Amino acid sequence: xxxxxxxxxxxxxxxxxxxxxxxxxxxxxxxxxxxxxxxxxxxxxxxxxxxxxxxxxxxxxxxxxxxxxxxxxxxxxxxxxxxxxxxxxxxxxxxxxxxxxxxxxxxxxxxxxxxxxxxxxxxxxxxxxxxxxxxxxxxxxxxxxxxxxxxxxxxxxxxxxxxxxxxxxxxxxxxxxxxxxxxxxxxxxxxx
Numbered sequence: 181x182x183x184x185x186x187x188x189x190x191x192x193x194x195x196x197x198x199x200x201x202x203x204x205x206x207x208x209x210x211x212x213x214x215x216x217x218x219x220x221x222x223x224x225x226x227x228x229x230x231x232x233x234x235x236x237x238x239x240x241x242x243x244x245x246x247x248x249x250x251x252x253x254x255x256x257x258x259x260x261x262x263x264x265x266x267x268x269x270x271x272x273x274x275x276x277x278x279x280x281x282x283x284x285x286x287x288x289x290x291x292x293x294x295x296x297x298x299x300x301x302x303x304x305x306x307x308x309x310x311x312x313x314x315x316x317x318x319x320x321x322x323x324x325x326x327x328x329x330x331x332x333x334x335x336x337x338x339x340x341x342x343x344x345x346x347x348x349x350x351x352x353x354x355x356x357x358x359x360x361x362x363x364x365x366x367x368x369x370x371x372x
Contacts, residue, residue, distance in 0.1 A: 210330035
């Protein structure tokens with residue numbers, strides 16, 4: 181998987197967090213975790229291929245790490261400093277750029293847009309979540325299932341399950357997983 185494809189797959193989760201319009205919803209899910217979390221997802225791409233992604237979140241630092249199973253790259257986003265770093269294990273590089281955080285919602289902030297709680301509750305990966313209906317950024321119907329503390333456990337687009345959590349942990353996340361590994365060379369991406 182190329183760096184660009186890894187980023188695209190990783191950012192897909194961010195797209196789910198941004199579904200809806202721009203108005204503040206009075207009754208909407210929390211889409212940014214309130215707690216440290218480590219979630220492994222099974223993702224189905226539009227072409228039907230399946231991949232697994234691990235998302236780790238530091239609630240204190242507002243940092244996220246996305247690892248795609250089998251990829252040579254992983255991505256770390258720091259939403260406080262607006263920096264994204266793509267780590268390439270093959271070339272031992274850490275490419276630094278701006279973070280796609282314009283749509284980021286601070287922990288505890290309900291999602292923007294138009295949401296409707298379906299009344300359905302699911303249990304995914306041993307966790308309870310509430311199903312919410314909205315539209316994604318392509319204006320397609322989307323159902324997402326969030327825990328009360330902001331963990332995304334399942335996402336459905338057009339009636340097809342695109343993402344489902346397989347394992348969930350709320351254990352403390354070490355700052356070390358976000359650090360530049362020893363021997364990696366920093367590469368600064370030119371602003372566009």
